[in-house]
Amino acid sequence: MPIDLTPYLEREYEVDCDGQILKLKPVKAWVLAPKGRKGVIIGLFKCPNGKTVRKALGKTEQPVE
DNA sequence: ATAATTTG
């Protein structure tokens, strides 16, 4: 069973949009981890200025396939 | 270097 990403999608994060820190919810989130190693949860944010920003939302505890 | 994913 993969990691549940919905809690990450519902929470807001401070992202740097054009030098301004805005609290946004990620459009999408996924696990970024090499095989057999720990990794991070990446969130994809869309700023009002049209820029796209990726930020780490958290880290994966242990390798889960 | 490696992983997934989207945008420029």
Place this chain on the structure above:
DNA sequence: CAAATTAT
């Protein structure tokens, strides 16, 4: 097709 994202 390359950049960017972060921790191992």
